[in-house]
Structure formats: structure tokens, C-alpha cells
Amino acid sequence: MYKIVDKKSYNQDVDWMLVEAPLVARNAKPGHFVILRVDVDGERIPLTIAGIDGNNVEIIYQKMGYSTKLLGEKNVGDTIEDFVGPLGQAAHIRDKKHVIGVAGGVGSAPLLPQLRAYKEQGAKVSVILGGRTKDYVILKKEYEAFCDHVHITTDDGSAGQKGFVTDALNPLLESDDTIDHVIAIGPVIMMKFVTEMAKKHDRSIDVSLNPIMIDGTGMCGNCRVTIDDKTYFACIDGPDFPGEHVDFDELMSRQNFYKDEEHACKLRLKKQ
Amino acid sequence: MKNMKPRLKVREQEAVERNNNFLEVALGYSLEEAKQEALRCIQCKNPRCVQACPVRVKIPEFIKLLLEDALDESFETIYDDNILPSICGRVCPQESQCEGACILGIKAEPVNIGALERFVGDYGMDKDLADKPVPASNGIKVAVVGSGPAGLANAASLRRKGYDVTIFEALHDYGGVLKYGIPDFRLPKDIVTNEIDNLKKMGVTFVKNAVIGKSITIDQLKEEGYESIFIGSGAGLPSSLGIPGENLSGVYFANEFLTRVNLMKARAVPDSLTPVKLGDNVAVVGGGNVAMDAARTAKRLGAKNVFILYRRDRKSLPARLDEIHHAEEEGIDLRLLQNPVELTGEDRIVKQVKVEIMKLGEPDSSGRQRPLPTGKYKTYDIDNIIISIGQKPNPIIKDNTAGLDTQPWGGIITDEYQMTSVEGVFAGGDVVTGAATVILAMGAGKDAAHHMDEYLKNKHARTS
Ligand SMILES: Cc1cc2nc3c(=O)[nH]c(=O)nc-3n(C[C@H](O)[C@H](O)[C@H](O)COP(=O)(O)OP(=O)(O)OC[C@H]3O[C@@H](n4cnc5c(N)ncnc54)[C@H](O)[C@@H]3O)c2cc1C
Numbered sequence: 049m050y051k052i053v054d055k056k057s058y059n060q061d062v063d064w065m066l067v068e069a070p071l072v073a074r075n076a077k078p079g080h081f082v083i084l085r086v087d088v089d090g091e092r093i094p095l096t097i098a099g100i101d102g103n104n105v106e107i108i109y110q111k112m113g114y115s116t117k118l119l120g121e122k123n124v125g126d127t128i129e130d131f132v133g134p135l136g137q138a139a140h141i142r143d144k145k146h147v148i149g150v151a152g153g154v155g156s157a158p159l160l161p162q163l164r165a166y167k168e169q170g171a172k173v174s175v176i177l178g179g180r181t182k183d184y185v186i187l188k189k190e191y192e193a194f195c196d197h198v199h200i201t202t203d204d205g206s207a208g209q210k211g212f213v214t215d216a217l218n219p220l221l222e223s224d225d226t227i228d229h230v231i232a233i234g235p236v237i238m239m240k241f242v243t244e245m246a247k248k249h250d251r252s253i254d255v256s257l258n259p260i261m262i263d264g265t266g267m268c269g270n271c272r273v274t275i276d277d278k279t280y281f282a283c284i285d286g287p288d289f290p291g292e293h294v295d296f297d298e299l300m301s302r303q304n305f306y307k308d309e310e311h312a313c314k315l316r317l318k319k320q
Numbered sequence: 321m322k323n324m325k326p327r328l329k330v331r332e333q334e335a336v337e338r339n340n341n342f343l344e345v346a347l348g349y350s351l352e353e354a355k356q357e358a359l360r361c362i363q364c365k366n367p368r369c370v371q372a373c374p375v376r377v378k379i380p381e382f383i384k385l386l387l388e389d390a391l392d393e394s395f396e397t398i399y400d401d402n403i404l405p406s407i408c409g410r411v412c413p414q415e416s417q418c419e420g421a422c423i424l425g426i427k428a429e430p431v432n433i434g435a436l437e438r439f440v441g442d443y444g445m446d447k448d449l450a451d452k453p454v455p456a457s458n459g460i461k462v463a464v465v466g467s468g469p470a471g472l473a474n475a476a477s478l479r480r481k482g483y484d485v486t487i488f489e490a491l492h493d494y495g496g497v498l499k500y501g502i503p504d505f506r507l508p509k510d511i512v513t514n515e516i517d518n519l520k521k522m523g524v525t526f527v528k529n530a531v532i533g534k535s536i537t538i539d540q541l542k543e544e545g546y547e548s549i550f551i552g553s554g555a556g557l558p559s560s561l562g563i564p565g566e567n568l569s570g571v572y573f574a575n576e577f578l579t580r581v582n583l584m585k586a587r588a589v590p591d592s593l594t595p596v597k598l599g600d601n602v603a604v605v606g607g608g609n610v611a612m613d614a615a616r617t618a619k620r621l622g623a624k625n626v627f628i629l630y631r632r633d634r635k636s637l638p639a640r641l642d643e644i645h646h647a648e649e650e651g652i653d654l655r656l657l658q659n660p661v662e663l664t665g666e667d668r669i670v671k672q673v674k675v676e677i678m679k680l681g682e683p684d685s686s687g688r689q690r691p692l693p694t695g696k697y698k699t700y701d702i703d704n705i706i707i708s709i710g711q712k713p714n715p716i717i718k719d720n721t722a723g724l725d726t727q728p729w730g731g732i733i734t735d736e737y738q739m740t741s742v743e744g745v746f747a748g749g750d751v752v753t754g755a756a757t758v759i760l761a762m763g764a765g766k767d768a769a770h771h772m773d774e775y776l777k778n779k780h781a782r783t784s
């Protein structure tokens with residue numbers, strides 16, 4: 049059992065939580081993730097490690113469906129049944145001079161420790177935070193604390209520039225030659241478009257893939273992704289990969305395979 | 321061997337009935353039945369059966385004690401060599417081990433050693449006979465990585481020798497393949513849980529959600545004062561066919577399919593949070609126990625047509641004989657000498673499997689006739705395909721332990737004392753041999769405990 053030490057909400061859909069988990073905290077690095085089960089009958093869901101504070105692990109989650117909503121119902125002092133990690137490969141911090149991070153929604157959580165690592169290594173860092181509305185742009189303050197530039201986009205224009213992250217990225221890649229690397233983390237469709245844009249402008253790009261996972265130890269094969277026509281297991285080989293050769297369409301299709309069943313779970317949550 | 325009675329069949333659930341449930345198929349012997357079968361054993365002076373059992377269970381002795389109604393002693397006799405009799409009685413490939421060598425098998429049918437072992441094991445489990453006093457801790461800490469049969473056997477032996485033993489398991493439940501792989505209809509999960517509870521009672525500490533190499537490295541375990549470490553992390557990583565279409569949705573590795581059903585309880589659909597999506601027509605690729613389990617599980621989940629694609633012939637099927645018979649009784653179609661070459665789909669969901677018809681050639685290194693391509697093909701409509709063609713160790717420990725030598729396929733290399741290239745670190749079970757059997761893994765765990773004990777005694781003799 050893992051104790052919830054602290055919790056806050058960024059908006060009605062996104063929470064931050066601090067969970068006591070010494071075995072996860074001990075070796076965690078940017079890019080690692082955990083798999084948790086909220087209760088004894090729970091499904092195993094992966095969440096990125098957003099930060100470490102002593103024996104405690106920070107997670108930021110969007111209440112998408114049954115399990116993340118159930119997690120959202122837990123409060124400080126409650127416990128989580130299972131919490132295992134750090135899983136996956138730590139982010140590969142490349143030798144780059146000016147990195148621009150592009151985050152869609154809750155993707156700003158996993159992006160944060162990676163961009164920080166680039167900053168600590170001496171790179172210039174910029175970030176584009178995109179969200180549906182002002183409320184969905186999270187961690188702005190945290191990014192402002194260390195980033196050289198923070199750009200905001202919202203679908204409805206309630207904060208920053210109206211439009212998608214790509215609308216902000218395009219002019220930056222066109223005008224700023226110093227930007228030599230892009231990191232995109234967010235919905236697959238967003239990562240796909242950002243990757244296309246980075247390729248067009250001849251910049252290297254890393255993305256963080258989020259296929260459905262079960263064990264997270266390379267046992268089930270559910271998390272397989274295709275990169276450059278080769279199969280990788282995102283839980284042990286990733287979740288971060290160079291974006292250029294990722295088969296994003298396959299990933300989207302595999303993610304959606306259990307859509308109907310997830311819908312059934314949500315209905316149950318409403319009934320309760 | 322005149323007047324020899326025929327081998328007594330074990331009562332089973334009817335195929336039509338069991339196709340709709342996950343209850344155990346083989347119901348086992350009653351005491352009377354067990355004794356009747358036990359009478360068939362001629363108590364060989366040089367029992368071939370014992371030689372063929374990987375852990376040398378004293379078979380004629382336990383059978384004799386059973387006949388004398390000394391059931392407690394019979395259990396103890398088995399338990400001396402095999403701490404998991406209820407499990408091995410059910411899942412050992414007896415026909416290629418103990419029973420395969422039984423002298424009666426030459427002229428008639430061998431003694432049903434598996435069913436007898438299961439009977440005595442279950443008796444001991446009901447009477448809690450394994451719950452025996454163990455020595456107090458000697459204060460020397462040892463760590464066991466993985467809670468499959470290798471890890472459990474290793475931990476039990478070390479605890480009995482007085483060590484302070486901690487098992488670290490990556491998943492949220494203990495038992496390894498016994499829990500997440502082998503389905504309840506062959507091995508009810510309460511039997512596995514019972515064995516784990518026995519170890520807890522002996523004072524073995526269990527830590528779940530601990531991925532060694534990630535949560536704690538082997539080096540960190542040493543720093544924390546674990547003086548010797550046993551790696552029994554199994555061979556969990558599924559092998560792929562390497563054919564086009566393998567990443568289409570609806571294509572499962574057996575591990576995913578069985579994990580969803582066993583560990584994540586998908587069979588409680590629609591109440592499961594980790595369901596499994598299955599259509600009417602399901603192909604399973606492979607001919608081992610894993611393939612049989614996947615096929616029979618699919619049938620129980622309601623798939624109408626389940627067929628197995630295997631590239632060799634019937635006699636080469638590596639699965640236990642019982643499971644092949646059971647699968648066929650349950651309506652699973654064996655399509656032999658057929659090798660999948662391509663999967664095609666619509667909207668990225670698998671719809672068809674194309675197979676090449678094979679023929680048999682010369683024997684290969686495994687002694688079985690090599691399957692050869694014929695250039696003739698067939699295509700089947702499917703809703704799902706489950707790939708069960710083998711497993712190798714996952715790379716987590718290898719990648720995170722400096723100086724640990726491994727085979728090209730990922731297996732950990734050990735010396736004749738089961739020590740790895742890292743001092744004080746031992747290994748055994750599937751992680752060393754590649755996917756094998758429960759009894760071999762258990763035996764390896766037990767033998768490693770002996771070597772670890774020697775190693776630790778030497779070490780302490782040197783330092784004191
Ligand atoms: C490596 C990795 C890191 C992630 N990090 C974060 C994070 O930091 N914050 C965050 O909010 N989300 C993160 N996710 C996504 C998160 O795991 C899913 O949102 C969550 O599992 C949804 O579960 P649910 O029951 O609430 O929703 P559901 O209604 O069950 O599913 C909503 C969507 O989430 C995805 N999903 C469902 N089950 C799983 C599963 N077992 N594994 C992976 N994806 C699944 C599917 O695409 C599905 O369509 C990450 C995913 C991965 C693979």
C-alpha cells in the first residue's frame with residue numbers, strides 16, 4: 049500500500065499527487081514511469097514520473113476514464129494498492145544547444161523533468177504548452193521558472209495564441225535557426241503532426257509513446273510499437289523514441305482497440 | 321505382469337460442461353482409487369521412474385506408504401525432494417519424465433504417478449503438513465528475484481537452512497507463470513496461493529512491485545547487506561513470428577491473452593477492468609503447453625472456432641499429452657504442418673491468416689523432423705490470432721547489472737555451481753535454460769540453495 053502524501057487539482061480534469069514510494073523514488077530519472085493499481089481489482093495503468101521529492105513520487109494525471117477517475121477520488125492520507133517503478137528507459141538527454149518542448153494537455157507533466165535536464169546541461173530551452181482552454185494549460189509557472197521562452201496556445205483563445213501547438217511551432221522553427229531539437233509529448237495525433245513539422249524543418253525530434261500497457265516488464269507484448277519497420281516494446285525500450293520513423297497510425301489504432309470496453313467502464317462509474 | 325489391471329483413469333469434467341467454466345478439468349483420485357492405482361506399481365528395486373524425475377522423487381516409497389495408509393509419511397517422502405507436489409502432480413510432463421520411464425510402460429501402461437503425487441500432495445495441503453518448525457534466523461540476509469517455481473523453491477530451501485530470505489517480485493501478485501500463465505482449469509490458483517502462504521508462515525519475506533534492476537539493482541541489494549542473491553526471473557519475453565501484420569489489433573501474444581484472463585481476471589467480463597476482446601474465429605500459433613492453454617481459454621471465453629496452427633506433425637507437439645487430448649475433446653482443431661506467413665487486416669484489425677503447407681524433412685538438432693516449405697498456401701478468416709511460439713528472458717536485469725554474462729538470446733550464464741559471472745549471485749530456472757518446465761525450475765532453485773549455502777559457509781569461515 050502506498051500513501052498519498054499530498055494532492056492538488058490543476059483543473060476539473062487534471063490532478064497532481066505525491067505518493068510515498070521509496071522503491072520507485074530511489075532510482076527514478078526523467079523519462080521513467082510507474083504502473084499503478086488503484087485498488088485490489090484495479091487495472092494496471094502507466095503514468096509518467098513527474099518529479100521526485102525524497103521518498104515521494106509526483107504524478108500528474110488526467111481523469112480520462114474509469115481508473116484515472118477512481119484515482120482522482122482518493123485523497124491525502126488514503127492509499128493506492130500497487131505502485132511499481134521506475135519503469136522504461138530514462139530519457140536520452142542529447143547534446144543539443146536549443147531545445148523546444150511541445151506539450152499537449154497533460155503531456156506537460158512528463159515533459160517538465162526532461163526539459164529541466166536539458167537546462168541543467170546548459171542548453172537553451174523553450175516550451176509550447178497547448179490546451180483546450182486556459183484551465184488545461186498546466187504547469188505554466190513551473191516552466192516559467194527555468195525556460196527561456198514559454199508560449200501558450202489554446203483551442204478557444206482563452207489564453208495565449210488561439211490554435212494548436214503546431215500553429216505556434218511553425219513560425220518558431222522558421223525564424224529561429226538556433227533551435228536544433230524538438231521534444232513532443234501529448235496525444236498521439238499531436239505528436240504525429242509535430243513530428244511531420246519537425247521533419248519538414250529538418251530538426252531532430254523525440255516523442256513519448258503511450259500504448260496500452262499491462263505489466264510494464266516486457267512480458268505481455270501489448271505495448272509494441274513499430275519504428276522504422278521494427279517492433280519495439282515501449283515499456284522496456286521506451287517510452288521515448290526518435291519521432292521520425294514512428295508508425296503513429298498503428299499506435300492510434302492499437303490504443304483504440306479497447307474503446308468500447310473503456311466506454312462500458314465509464315458507464316459503470318456514472319451508475320455508482 | 322500377468323493379470324495386470326489397466327491404468328485407472330482419472331475422473332474428469334465432461335468436455336461439454338467444462339467448455340463453459342474455468343474449474344479444474346481433472347478431478348483427481350479418491351483414496352480408494354489412489355490405492356487401486358498404487359497397487360499396480362511393482363516396487364522396482366532399481367526404479368527407472370525415479371531416475372527420470374528431475375528431482376528424483378522417491379516414487380516407489382511414497383506409493384508403498386500410500387498403500388499402507390501412512391499418508392503423512394507418504395507426503396513427507398515426496399516433500400523431501402519436491403516442495404510443490406500438488407502443482408507438479410498436475411503440470412509435470414509425466415509422459416516424458418517419471419511415467420515415460422516406468423517399467424510397466426514397456427508392455428502396458430505406466431503407473432499414473434502424476435495423479436498419485438497430486439493425491440498425496442493435496443492430502444498434505446489439506447492437513448497443513450508442510451507447516452513445520454523452521455530454524456531461527458541465522459542473521460544472514462539473502463535475496464531471491466522472482467516468485468515463480470524457481471524462486472519459491474530456492475527461498476524455501478534457504479529458509480530451512482536458517483537464512484533470512486526476502487523474495488522480490490515485479491508484479492503485484494506472487495507465483496510467476498503459475499499465477500499469470502497456467503489457467504485455473506489446469507492449476508487452480510488457490511493451490512499456488514497456499515504454497516506461497518506456506519513460505520510466509522516459514523518466515524520468508526515477500527516484497528511485491530519490486531523490479532530488480534530498476535527499483536533496486538543487484539549492486540544495491542548487495543549494499544543493503546544481502547550476502548547472496550538468486551535470480552529466478554524466468555523467461556517472460558514473448559518471441560514473435562516476424563511476419564507481416566503481427567502488430568495489427570486483435571493479434572495477441574499468449575502472455576498478453578493469458579495475463580489478461582488469469583492475473584487481471586478478464587474472464588469476469590463484463591466486470592473486468594482489463595477485458596480481453598475475442599471474436600468467433602481464433603487461431604493459435606504453436607504446439608506447446610502455452611498454445612494449448614491459450615486455445616482452451618479462448619474456447620471457454622466463448623470463441624466458436626478455435627484452431628491451432630503448428631508447423632510440424634502431431635508427434636512433435638511439445639505439449640503435455642493430457643493437454644493435447646483435452647484440447648481435442650474440447651473441440652479445438654489441430655491444423656498440423658501449417659506455418660503462418662502473413663496476417664492481413666481491415667482498418668488495422670486482423671482478418672486473415674495465410675499459412676504455408678509444410679512437409680517433413682530430415683531430423684534437425686532437436687531430433688524431430690525438420691518442417692520444410694512446399695510453396696502451397698491456404699488462407700483462413702479469423703477475428704484473433706494468439707502467438708505462442710516461445711519466450712526468452714526479459715532484458716531488465718541483464719541491462720542493469722554490470723559484469724553479468726548472458727547468452728546471445730538473453731539467458732544468464734552460470735557455472736557448475738549455478739553462480740553467475742557476478743560473485744555471490746546465482747541463477748536458475750527459465751532465466752538460465754530458456755522456457756522449460758515447472759519441475760526443472762523448482763529443481764534449479766533448490767540446487768542453487770545448496771550451492772549458495774556452501775558459498776556463504778565458505779565466506780563466513782574465511783572471515784571469522
Ligand atoms: C508510458 C506512459 C506514460 C503515461 N503518462 C501519463 C501521465 O503522466 N499522465 C496521464 O494523465 N496519462 C499518462 N498516460 C496515459 C494513461 O496511462 C491513460 O490515460 C490511462 O491509462 C487511462 O486509463 P483510464 O481507465 O482512466 O481511461 P480509459 O477510459 O480506460 O482509457 C482512456 C485512454 O487511455 C488509454 N489507456 C487505457 N488503458 C491504458 C493502459 N492500461 N495503458 C496505457 N494506456 C491506456 C487508451 O488510449 C484509452 O483510449 C501514460 C501512458 C503511458 C503508456
Ligand SMILES: Cc1cc2nc3c(=O)[nH]c(=O)nc-3n(C[C@H](O)[C@H](O)[C@H](O)COP(=O)(O)OP(=O)(O)OC[C@H]3O[C@@H](n4cnc5c(N)ncnc54)[C@H](O)[C@@H]3O)c2cc1C
Nearest residue numbers: 466468469470490496497501532554749750756757758761
Ligand atoms: C501458459 C504456460 C503454460 C505452461 N504449462 C506448463 C506445464 O503444464 N508444465 C510445466 O512443467 N511447465 C509449464 N510451463 C512452463 C513453466 O511454467 C515455467 O518453465 C516455469 O514457471 C519457470 O519458472 P521460473 O521460476 O524460472 O520463472 P517464472 O515462473 O516465469 O517466474 C519468474 C518471476 O520473476 C518475475 N520477474 C521477472 N523479472 C523480474 C525482475 N527484474 N525483478 C523481480 N521479479 C522479476 C516475474 O514477474 C515472475 O513472477 C508453462 C508456461 C506457460 C507460460
Ligand code: SF4
Nearest residue numbers: 373377408412417418
Ligand atoms: S515431480 Fe514430476 S516428474 Fe517427478 S515424480 Fe513428480 S510428477 Fe513425476
Ligand code: SF4
Nearest residue numbers: 361362364369422423
Ligand atoms: S518404474 Fe513404475 S512400477 Fe517401477 S517403481 Fe517406478 S512406478 Fe513403480
Ligand code: FES
Nearest residue numbers: 264266268269283
Ligand atoms: S507492457 Fe507488457 S510488454 Fe510492455
